[in-house]
Amino acid sequence: DGGITQSPKYLFRKEGQNVTLSCEQNLNHDAMYWYRQDPGQGLRLIYYSQIVNDFQKGDIAEGYSVSREKKESFPLTVTSAQKNPTAFYLCASSLPSTGWDEQYFGPGTRLTVT
Amino acid sequence: AQSVTQLDSHVSVSEGTPVLLRCNYSSSYSPSLFWYVQHPNKGLQLLLKYTSAATLVKGINGFEAEFKKSETSFHLTKPSAHMSDAAEYFCVVANYGGSQGNLIFGKGTKLSVKP
Numbered sequence: 001d002g003g004i005t006q007s008p009k010y011l012f013r014k015e016g017q018n019v020t021l022s023c024e025q026n027l028n029h030d031a032m033y034w035y036r037q038d039p040g041q042g043l044r045l046i047y048y049s050q051i052v053n054d055f056q057k058g059d060i061a062e063g064y065s066v067s068r069e070k071k072e073s074f075p076l077t078v079t080s081a082q083k084n085p086t087a088f089y090l091c092a093s094s095l096p097s098t099g100w101d102e103q104y105f106g107p108g109t110r111l112t113v114t
Numbered sequence: 115a116q117s118v119t120q121l122d123s124h125v126s127v128s129e130g131t132p133v134l135l136r137c138n139y140s141s142s143y144s145p146s147l148f149w150y151v152q153h154p155n156k157g158l159q160l161l162l163k164y165t166s167a168a169t170l171v172k173g174i175n176g177f178e179a180e181f182k183k184s185e186t187s188f189h190l191t192k193p194s195a196h197m198s199d200a201a202e203y204f205c206v207v208a209n210y211g212g213s214q215g216n217l218i219f220g221k222g223t224k225l226s227v228k229p
Binding site for chain 2: 004006040041042043044045048058059090092101102103104105106107108110
């Protein structure tokens, strides 16, 4: 089955630690995205990547970093500089031929930092 | 600039009755509009997409939405609610004026379905 996997589903970290969230897709999509979701809010774009070895900041990139060394993988690191890291993180991908804006989402990772 | 406003944060219906989830949009361009659904602790699933072809868009699971330019609305409807429809629904506009890849999400409408 083609799809997007995110691991782990739940992640707990102590304040001051960096943490990396995994996102893998086997849809052969060119573009990948990271969003953050807070209760009662819509999703906000953190970073996106249209091709391997290239990525762009979204609306709330401060305190986050990404890499895109392989087409199928787009890991997100939440650094200690992120002031409010506790949130639900969603990864998505899209294929430009069907429209970059038609995005397919993974199941999400819920990060709790205490 | 693009934006969307979901007019209700919570809608409750009885099983078998119609569903109406309201969304107004603002866009400087001819917009691409979407509805996504999110079940608890899950990712988002695309319900339907409007891209200026037909104003009435049919989606999955019996949902449809009508694009009304004069009212700047894109309301989501379903004739008969099912228990499995209970979820959170997001109205989304593509932000062509901003970063490519930037979808602008409404704050969501939580749909409850009573037996």
